[in-house]
Amino acid sequence: MTVSYQAQVATSNFNCFLKLLARWRGSIYKIIWKDLAAFLILYYSLSIMYRFVMGPNQQRLFELLVHYCHSSSTLIPLSFVLGFYIAVVMQRWWTQYITVPWPDPLAVYVSTLFVGQDERGRIMRRTVMRYVCLCLTMIFTMVAPSVKKRFPTMDSLVDAGLLTENEKDVLIAMDEKSPKHRKHWVPLVWAASIVSRARKEGRIRDDVALKTIFDQLDTFRNKCAVILHFDSVPIPLVYTQVVTLAVYSYFLAALIGQQWVPKEVDPDGHYDWVDYYLPIFTTLQFFFYMGWLKVAESLLNPSAMTMMTLK
Structure with missing residues (x-):
C-alpha cells in the first residue's frame, strides 16, 4: 500500500531518513x-x-x-531481468494513477458555463454530475474489488442516489440485449443529452461553451476506457513467470551456494577462513531482489493498487 512520508523528510536532516528506515507500515520489512x-x-x-x-x-x-x-548462480541475469520488470510495472501503475478520471474539472465547467439559478437549471447541473459520478462508479466496480463490494448490484447504486429506478430498468434492458458489452458509457450519453437540451434552452451561452463541456465529457470517457484497457490487458504472463522463477531459483541456489565451508576444502574457491555465521551480503541481496519482486507483485494490478492509494 502507498504510504505518505513527505512530511517526515521536509528537510535533508540525516535523522529524518534514519526514522524512515525504522518505519514498519508500508516498509520493505513488512x-x-x-x-x-x-x-x-x-x-x-x-x-x-x-x-x-x-x-x-x-x-x-x-x-x-x-x-x-x-x-552457477552468476548465470542467472537477475539484476537485468528484475530491474526491467520493475520499470515496466512501475510505469504501468503510475500511468494508471494519473489516468483516473476525476470528475472535478467537469464539475467546474458545468457549474460555470450553465447559466440560470432557477430550480430546473440546478437540477440539470446536478443530474449531469450525477451521471458522471455514476459512470465513474461503474468503472471502479469493474476493476476494484473494494468498490464492487460496496456496490454489488444495481439496487445498491439506486440506494446511493446515483441511479433512479427508471434508469436502472433501462440499463437492465440494455444488458439483456447485449450482455457481453459494458454499459459504463450510457450515463455519459445521458449527460451529453442534457447538455444539448440546455444549449437549446439558452442555459449555455454559446457553442464554444457547449464544445468545452463536450470535450470534457469526451476526455472523461477516454480515461474511463483507458482504465478498462489496463484491467483487461495485463503484463504478459510469461514475463511475470520468468521473473518469479529467476528470483526464487536464484535464492534456492543461494541456500547452498552461500554456505560456509572451510578454506582448506578449495583454496581457489569463494570460501573464507573466517566463519561469519550470518550471511550478511546474501541477506542484503535478499532484501533488494525479493523486495523488488514483492513491490512488483503489489503493483501488478494497477487498478487495485490505485484504489488502495485512494482509500
Whole structure:
C-alpha cells in the first residue's frame, strides 16, 4: 500500500531518513519478513546439518555442491531481468494513477458555463454530475474489488442516489440485449443529452461553451476506457513467470551456494577462513531482489493498487 512520508523528510536532516528506515507500515520489512524468515531457517538448517549431522563423505559431497551452486548462480541475469520488470510495472501503475478520471474539472465547467439559478437549471447541473459520478462508479466496480463490494448490484447504486429506478430498468434492458458489452458509457450519453437540451434552452451561452463541456465529457470517457484497457490487458504472463522463477531459483541456489565451508576444502574457491555465521551480503541481496519482486507483485494490478492509494 502507498504510504505518505513527505512530511517526515521536509528537510535533508540525516535523522529524518534514519526514522524512515525504522518505519514498519508500508516498509520493505513488512512485505518480505516472512520470506526472509523462511530463507534464514532453511539456510541455518543446512548449515547445522553440514556442521553436526553429516559424515565426512557427506560433507565432501555437500562442499562440491556448494562450489557448483556458487559458481552457477552468476548465470542467472537477475539484476537485468528484475530491474526491467520493475520499470515496466512501475510505469504501468503510475500511468494508471494519473489516468483516473476525476470528475472535478467537469464539475467546474458545468457549474460555470450553465447559466440560470432557477430550480430546473440546478437540477440539470446536478443530474449531469450525477451521471458522471455514476459512470465513474461503474468503472471502479469493474476493476476494484473494494468498490464492487460496496456496490454489488444495481439496487445498491439506486440506494446511493446515483441511479433512479427508471434508469436502472433501462440499463437492465440494455444488458439483456447485449450482455457481453459494458454499459459504463450510457450515463455519459445521458449527460451529453442534457447538455444539448440546455444549449437549446439558452442555459449555455454559446457553442464554444457547449464544445468545452463536450470535450470534457469526451476526455472523461477516454480515461474511463483507458482504465478498462489496463484491467483487461495485463503484463504478459510469461514475463511475470520468468521473473518469479529467476528470483526464487536464484535464492534456492543461494541456500547452498552461500554456505560456509572451510578454506582448506578449495583454496581457489569463494570460501573464507573466517566463519561469519550470518550471511550478511546474501541477506542484503535478499532484501533488494525479493523486495523488488514483492513491490512488483503489489503493483501488478494497477487498478487495485490505485484504489488502495485512494482509500
